Each structure stands twice: as structure tokens, then as C-alpha cells.
Amino acid sequence: MTATTHAGVTHPGLGLFVRKLERLGPLADEDRRALEALPLRVRRVDADRDLVREGDRPSHCLLLLDGFACRYKTLEDGRRQIVSFHIAGDIMDLSGLLLGRMDHGIAALTPVEVAPVPSATVLDWVERHPGLNRLLWRDALIDASIFREWVLNVGRRSARERVAHVVCELVARSLSAGLVPDYRCELPVTRADLADATGLTVVHANRVVQEMQAEGLIEVRGRTLAVVDWRGLTRAAGFDPAYLHPFAAAA
Amino acid sequence: MTATTHAGVTHPGLGLFVRKLERLGPLADEDRRALEALPLRVRRVDADRDLVREGDRPSHCLLLLDGFACRYKTLEDGRRQIVSFHIAGDIMDLSGLLLGRMDHGIAALTPVEVAPVPSATVLDWVERHPGLNRLLWRDALIDASIFREWVLNVGRRSARERVAHVVCELVARSLSAGLVPDYRCELPVTRADLADATGLTVVHANRVVQEMQAEGLIEVRGRTLAVVDWRGLTRAAGFDPAYLHPFAAAA
DNA sequence: CGGAATGTTGACCACTGTCAAGAGCGGTGG
DNA sequence: CCACCGCTCTTGACAGTGGTCAACATTCCG
Numbered sequence: 001m002t003a004t005t006h007a008g009v010t011h012p013g014l015g016l017f018v019r020k021l022e023r024l025g026p027l028a029d030e031d032r033r034a035l036e037a038l039p040l041r042v043r044r045v046d047a048d049r050d051l052v053r054e055g056d057r058p059s060h061c062l063l064l065l066d067g068f069a070c071r072y073k074t075l076e077d078g079r080r081q082i083v084s085f086h087i088a089g090d091i092m093d094l095s096g097l098l099l100g101r102m103d104h105g106i107a108a109l110t111p112v113e114v115a116p117v118p119s120a121t122v123l124d125w126v127e128r129h130p131g132l133n134r135l136l137w138r139d140a141l142i143d144a145s146i147f148r149e150w151v152l153n154v155g156r157r158s159a160r161e162r163v164a165h166v167v168c169e170l171v172a173r174s175l176s177a178g179l180v181p182d183y184r185c186e187l188p189v190t191r192a193d194l195a196d197a198t199g200l201t202v203v204h205a206n207r208v209v210q211e212m213q214a215e216g217l218i219e220v221r222g223r224t225l226a227v228v229d230w231r232g233l234t235r236a237a238g239f240d241p242a243y244l245h246p247f248a249a250a251a
Numbered sequence: 252m253t254a255t256t257h258a259g260v261t262h263p264g265l266g267l268f269v270r271k272l273e274r275l276g277p278l279a280d281e282d283r284r285a286l287e288a289l290p291l292r293v294r295r296v297d298a299d300r301d302l303v304r305e306g307d308r309p310s311h312c313l314l315l316l317d318g319f320a321c322r323y324k325t326l327e328d329g330r331r332q333i334v335s336f337h338i339a340g341d342i343m344d345l346s347g348l349l350l351g352r353m354d355h356g357i358a359a360l361t362p363v364e365v366a367p368v369p370s371a372t373v374l375d376w377v378e379r380h381p382g383l384n385r386l387l388w389r390d391a392l393i394d395a396s397i398f399r400e401w402v403l404n405v406g407r408r409s410a411r412e413r414v415a416h417v418v419c420e421l422v423a424r425s426l427s428a429g430l431v432p433d434y435r436c437e438l439p440v441t442r443a444d445l446a447d448a449t450g451l452t453v454v455h456a457n458r459v460v461q462e463m464q465a466e467g468l469i470e471v472r473g474r475t476l477a478v479v480d481w482r483g484l485t486r487a488a489g490f491d492p493a494y495l496h497p498f499a500a501a502a
Numbered sequence: 503c504g505g506a507a508t509g510t511t512g513a514c515c516a517c518t519g520t521c522a523a524g525a526g527c528g529g530t531g532g
Numbered sequence: 533c534c535a536c537c538g539c540t541c542t543t544g545a546c547a548g549t550g551g552t553c554a555a556c557a558t559t560c561c562g
Contacts, residue, residue, distance in 0.1 A: 073403045075489060081403040095392040098385075103396050103494045126388065130378045134349075137377065140391060141346040145354050147398035152324045152332040154406040155450030159518070191541065199406030204518050206541065222527080223540085238326060243354045410550065442509065455550050457509065473559075474508085 011040050013065025013113060016089030016177060023176070023246045024138040031131040034124075040065075040115045045108050051092075052106040058096040060116040064088055067112030068188050072196065073104045082197040084146060085109070085170055089177050094140060097122055110188045142245045149243045154199040157238070162198040163208045164237035167218065171227055172241050183230035190223055212236070262291050264316025264364060267340030267428060274427070274497045275389040282382040285375075291316075291366045296359050302343075303357040309347040311367040315339055318363030319439050323447065324355045333448040335397060336360070336421055340428050345391060348373055361439045393496045400494045405450045408489070413449040414459045415488035418469065422478055423492050434481035441474050463487070 018035050021027055042065065045051060051062055051069060069086040083104060086092055096102040097119055125132040146169070153165050170187050174180045189197075195205035209225070212218050217233045219226045227233055269286050272278055293316065296302060302313055302320060320337040334355060337343055347353040348370055376383040397420070404416050421438050425431045440448075446456035460476070463469050468484050470477045478484055 071399070073399060075403070075407060079407040081406040083399045083402045094388075095396060098389055098392055099396070099496050101493070101496070103496070104399055126384070127381045133377065133384065137345075137388075137391075138349055140388075140395070141349055144391070144395040144398060145346060145350070147395060147402060148322070148324060148334045148355055151334045151398060151401045151405055152326070154402055155332040156326060156330040201519055202541085203520080203543090207518090207543090210542080220541090242352070245350050245352070245354070452551055453509085454511090454552080458511090458550085461510080471509095 010036070011042060011065050011113070011115070013063065013088050013115070014038065014040060016065075016179075017063055017091065020089045020177060021132070021135040021139065024135045024142075026131075027135065028131045031129050034129055034132065038115075038117065038121065043114050043116065045112050045114065047108055047110050047112075050105055050107050051112070051114060052096065052102055054102055054105045056096065056102045057100055058093060058102060060118045061091060061093045061097045061122060062106065063115045063117055064090045064092055065113040065115055068109040069106055069112055069114075070109055070193070070197070071104050071106050080196050081199060082193065083150065084143070085166075085173075085197070087170075087174055087177055087179060089179075091117070091136075091139070094122065094136070109193060138245075145243050145245060159198070159200055159204055159208050160211070161237055162200070163194060163205060164212065164217070164233050165239055166194065166197050167225065167227065168234055168237045168239040168241075169244070171230070172239075172244060176244070176246065183227050185227065186221065187225045187227075188223060189225055194225075261287070262293060262316050262364070262366070264314065264339050264366070265289065265291060267316075267430075268314055268342065271340045271428060272383070272386040272390065275386045275393075277382075278386065279382045282380050285380055285383065289366075289368065289372065294365050294367065296363050296365065298359055298361050298363075301356055301358050302363070302365060303347065303353055305353055305356045307347065307353045308351055309344060309353060311369045312342060312344045312348045312373060313357065314366045314368055315341045315343055316364040316366055319360040320357055320363055320365075321360055321444070321448070322355050322357050331447050332450060333444065334401065335394070336417075336424075336448070338421075338425055338428055338430060340430075342368070342387075342390070345373065345387070360444060389496075396494050396496060410449070410451055410455055410459050411462070412488055413451070414445060414456060415463065415468070415484050416490055417445065417448050418476065418478065419485055419488045419490040419492075420495070422481070423490075423495060427495070427497065434478050436478065437472065438476045438478075439474060440476055445476075 014036065018032060052058060054074070064086050066088050069092065070082045071084045071092070072080055072082045074080045092106055093102065126136060153162050157165060167187065171183055171185060174185060175183065191206045191209060192202050194209065195202045198205060209218070209220060213220055217229045217236060219228050265287065269283060303309060305325070315337050317339050320343065321333045322335045322337070322343070323331055323333045325331045343357055344353065377387060404413050408416060418438065422434055422436060425436060426434065442457045442460060443453050445460065446453045449456060460469070460471060464471055468480045468487060470479050
């Protein structure tokens, strides 16, 4: 099974999205109702499949209801770079919608549930709901801030710092979204994902992971990574969550 | 002289900004008037000075009227990464405005002229001018697209490709903004800037520049770089302007 | 004219990539 | 339930791109 569609009434993922926006500023009742009125058509997709392909001209954007996804870009010869991770509650391709053409692909890292949000709905949010417009602006600008941090990460940090930083970000975001109970959570990233996110090779990404495991910072569990020593990890990464903006809790 | 302020009526830089937005979609007369009504207070700043500092809580955002600027981030120990370049006609820190806190700095690469746009004005554009809102959304999303390309650039391209790519982008953007007559234009980037934009050291960035000059792709002229062989340069970079979105002319 | 910042070059080094082989794991079918 | 197959992960040996250090040449300005 690659993708099933079934009519849904409401989905906890929608609540995550609403709460995410609420963390960015006050949400009027009327605006909340507009969001909750969204008719959810849930699509399930297996891990490692594309949700959207580079070059697509999407007619809707995707709300990630459950699971993990990433955006990536590739070069002619196959070199691949993950440019961001996404967790439940994220909307993922406003850009494709307003710019017409996807300049990157989106792939599922785990089995995911996504809901397509029609173009018209997004435009309605942005043009007829100033409150939502404002919150979506903030969301998009935070997205951009994260990209900037990634440019820094990949451009100026060592392999070790990069890996640690990517892990820290994912944990901090999951935590602030309320998706996990504490820092000792599991992350569904393979070595290959880690390599593509950090601009390293799989082999070297793995060396770093082994080393950090030996030091007791993280623990490898199959396709999964768990944080063991959060403080140590943030120190190894030079992680400062300020770039995530919504007063990201961390310590 | 570090920064002078003088009341201006109108400035060609404002026209560049308006034309930039027009390239992103139709601009209603009323919206154009709203833009042109902007009371310009021009501020001149020398090369290599900060326009905005990381951590600032800006009360206005900056319209770059003339010259070149960049946004950058730094690590504790001083490692520095340029995350984008800006040319006349760009607005540069919507993010600081809507998010409250600058997660990056902005510096002048050449002597520049900037105009502070008050927070209230930007909010007016975004909340009371749906047409402008739409165009500014596109502009912000293109910004984000460029960041993604930079993550790819720094993460997966070789030193040579990176340098070439950064140069190609700057030329393509200058050209599409009508700032330069053709591809054989001058770019005001020092080796240090190039290094910080590509995640290389000054020494290695310089090696690459020398090599590309020897091959007749570019020409070094003091603090300045000029493109000699555009096609060759785009080939060396693997440059595809699709990520710049507004049907960026190139060939 | 002089001093400082920037650019240039060379020698050497190391972080990360490449290649390759083997181990572990999970899924599938007999 | 077991055997097999394919993927991902691991590890080691070796290579190379790009970093470091250091000296010297320029250019830019005051």
C-alpha cells in the first residue's frame, strides 16, 4: 500500500497544527474555526516515498498530520541534500503553491499521514483572515530562519557538531510541539538521512554517530536514534535554540 | 562618516523595489501608490559596517536602495557564514520585524544606501493591501528558496562549484533586476566574502578564484570580480536559475 | 610615504571521502 | 519455522579535498 485516502472528520494532527500557530501569536476564535472547518482528506504514505516531487506544480499544499518528513534537493549526478525536517503539525509547501513550481521534493521519513489543503483554502486563510495571515507569515519566517541556521551548520560546523545540531533541532522542535515527553526521545532518522542532512557521507556520518554513542550522548536503536545526554549533546553541537523563535524551551 | 540621514523625496532604489514586486505578479495602481507614498529617509552606510546586528529587536526593516549587502551568522568562536547576498531593491529583514529578534546580522559589502521602513508601514502593507501581501509573500518564499539552494550549495557541491554558483546567482539576480547591462559585470565581493559565503577558508577560496581566472572564466580586478565566460561559469557551477523563480532569464 | 588590511603562494596536514568487504537485521516465501 | 534475500549499518585501509600556518606581495588609505 502506497497511499490510501479516507474521509476523516477530525484528526489529532490538525490540533497540532492549530496549537503550533497558537504558539506564534494570539488566535481569534473565528480564525480557529476557519482552521478547524478544514475538511480533512487523510492520505497515508509509506516511509521513504515522495510526497511531492521537484518540479511539480502543486494544486494544494500538505499538512503533515503524523510522522516525519523532509524536504530535499538533488544535483544532476544524484548528490542529495536534505534541507529541512518536518514533524506532525507542520504545513509543508506554501512555497510550491504561491510560486507555482516546486524547487525541491518532499519525502516521508516514516510512514506518514498527510492532508492536502487546497490552494483556495490557503489563499482564503492568507487573504481573508488577517489573523491567520500574520501567524502563517511568522511560520514561514521561522522556516526561513531554520534554513539560515542550516546554511551555517553545513558551512561552518565540523561533522560532529553538524550531526549533533541536527539531532538537537529535531528534539527541541518535537518537544516544543508536545510530540514527545522529554529529551530522551527516539528519532526516526537513518544514517543515510543524517548524512544527507549534514552534507556528509553515510560512512562518515556513521563514524560520528558511533563516536557520540561511545561517549554516551546518544543511543542507536535500529533505524532509530535516542538522545541520552541532552546537555552534552547541545554542548557538542553549540546548539542555541534562539533561531527557532517561539521562545523555544531548552536547557 | 558612518551613517548620514537626509530627507529624500524619491529615490531610484524605491523604483527598483517596486519593479521587483511587479516581476512577482500584477501590482494594482492603488498598491503602487501605497509603496510610492513611503517617506524615504535615506541612510548612507560605509562598506563593511553592520546595518543590523544579531540579537537586535528592530522597529523597522531595511530597504536596500543602493549597493550590496549580506546577511550572516556567526558561531561563538568567530566562524562566520554569509547566508545571503542582497542587491538594490531588496527588503531585508521582514523576519526581524515579525519575529521580534534578529537571528542574524546584516552588513554592507559596499557603501550602501538604505531606507528604514517602519514596522507600522510593513504591517499596513501586509494587512490592508492584499495585493501587496501576496507579492511580499512571494518575495519571502523566494528568499527561502534561495536559502535552500545555499544549503545544497554548501552541503553538496565542491569548492569550485560553490564559488562559481555564488557568482552565478549574484549575476543572474543583478541582471534580472536590471542593475547591470550584461553578464560581464563586476561584483564587489572580496575573497573573504566569497569564503564566508561558500563555507571555505580565504586561502582555499582564493585558490579557486585563481584557478577560474586562469581558465578564463572570471577576472579579478582589485576588490572586484568580473565574469568573463558566463556559459563556462554556469557549467562549472551546475547553475540552474529555476530556484530564483521569477522566470529568471539565463542562458 | 607608511602602515594595515587584503591577497597570494607554498609546504604540510587532517578531516572527511572512497572503496570494499563483511555483519546484522527485517521481511518474505516456502 | 526456517532459509534466504536485500537493505542498512560497520569497519578498515587508503586517498584527496580543503584547512592550517607562515611568509611575502599588494593595495588601499590616511
